Amino acid sequence: MxxxxxxxxxxxxxxxxxxxxxxxxxxxxxxxxxxxxxxxxxxxxxxxxxxxxxxxxxxxxxxxxxxxxxxxxxxxxxxxxxxxxxxxxxxxxxxxxxxxxxxxxxxxxxxxxxxxxxxxxAGVPCGMTAVLGLDRDKLQAACQAASSEGVVEIANYNCPGQLVIGGHKAAVDAAAARAKELGAKRCLPLKVSGPFHTxxxxxxxxxxxxxxxxxxxxxxxxxxxxxxxxxxxxxxxxxxxxxxxxxxxxxxxxxxxxxxxxxxxxxxxxxxxxxxxxxxxxxxxxxxxxxxxxxxxxxxxxxxxxxxx
Structure with missing residues (x-):
């Protein structure tokens, strides 16, 4: 073992x-x-x-x-x-x-x-969102497309089909919307106090x-x-x-x-x-x-x- x-x-x-x-x-x-x-x-x-x-x-x-x-x-x-x-x-x-x-x-x-x-x-208007059912490359593209709104990055590669993005709230929301367009099954905002691992x-x-x-x-x-x-x-x-x-x-x-x-x-x-x-x-x-x-x-x-x- x-x-x-x-x-x-x-x-x-x-x-x-x-x-x-x-x-x-x-x-x-x-x-x-x-x-x-x-x-x-x-x-x-x-x-x-x-x-x-x-x-x-x-x-x-x-x-x-x-x-x-x-x-x-x-x-x-x-x-x-x-x-x-x-x-x-x-x-x-x-x-x-x-x-x-x-x-x-x-x-x-x-x-x-x-x-x-x-x-x-503290004081950072931030957010994190779990993205389900989308591969890494497509989510990275979604983040890049939303980068004009602020920082948004893939924070967690948890398991196949479950990733988490984080950063400035406007950019996270924009990336989540783009992720849905690219085929994500669900985008679930998380209750967190910071843009962890970004x-x-x-x-x-x-x-x-x-x-x-x-x-x-x-x-x-x-x-x-x-x-x-x-x-x-x-x-x-x-x-x-x-x-x-x-x-x-x-x-x-x-x-x-x-x-x-x-x-x-x-x-x-x-x-x-x-x-x-x-x-x-x-x-x-x-x-x-x-x-x-x-x-x-x-x-x-x-x-x-x-x-x-």
Missing amino acids: KLAFLYAGQGSQHPGMGADLYQAYPEFRAVLDGARLDFDIKTVSFTDPDGVLNQTEYTQPCMVAFAAGMTAILAGKGIRPNYAAGLSLGEYSALAAAGVFTATQAVELAAFRGRAMAQAA SLLAPAGDALRQRFASEHFGPMQFPVLFNCLGREMGEGDTIPALLERQVQSSVYMEDTIRRMEDLGVDTIVEIGPGKVLSGFVKKTAPAIKTIPVETCADIDALCAALKGE
Whole structure:
């Protein structure tokens, strides 16, 4: 068996995530209790009484803490991957799993990243739209046709027939209209707070570059596939540069999944919350088995599946 961990990104969060894990597993408690943040990560993740969990600066550290805690639980059961990747924010969780960051460091970096992204998007009339049923080349042409209205770029290559565009709202709307003319089945505006993974987030990339200058990056214990490459890093690539680039350029999730298949991965554990990435895998490489894990019951099911029970 070749096993990969695939970490969920922003959008899958919900109140209550991790509450059962916190009660059941000391490894999970250690990660959340060790978070050094200016808010109570357990309160926001478990009950979200002030309704802030969906705000980027809160979402990101909560998601990474959940992922790091789940990774610690699985490691305690002897479950370690051959490869890892994550959707957007999930890349930080993948790097923590590979030993590049400590859990505490990854959570703190996610909090910084969330603030930097929110600040970069502040005041920008922006939008993001999912485009279904259109190939890459035609959508790129639609974006080019709408470029006179402002910045509009393909932000996410999720899986065959599911792409996301982002940028200035007028340009995104114009590109979506052109995409429909070119044969897109549906164009669905997304409820997001910024033009994520587009060049409009360059200020966030600048902020990350400055932050990374004082961060320690540990040796990678197994390969991580990077969003902006759709594969492992190559000669001349550095992790800080790839993370700086990631926040302001396209996420190649479909390419990442295809690369995992080429590497011989036959089982992917999606570390949630949610099952969005399992859906991407099924549409991209259906021969790969996917096992989402979010709850205590999911962990039990995973252990049984890996033992062949």
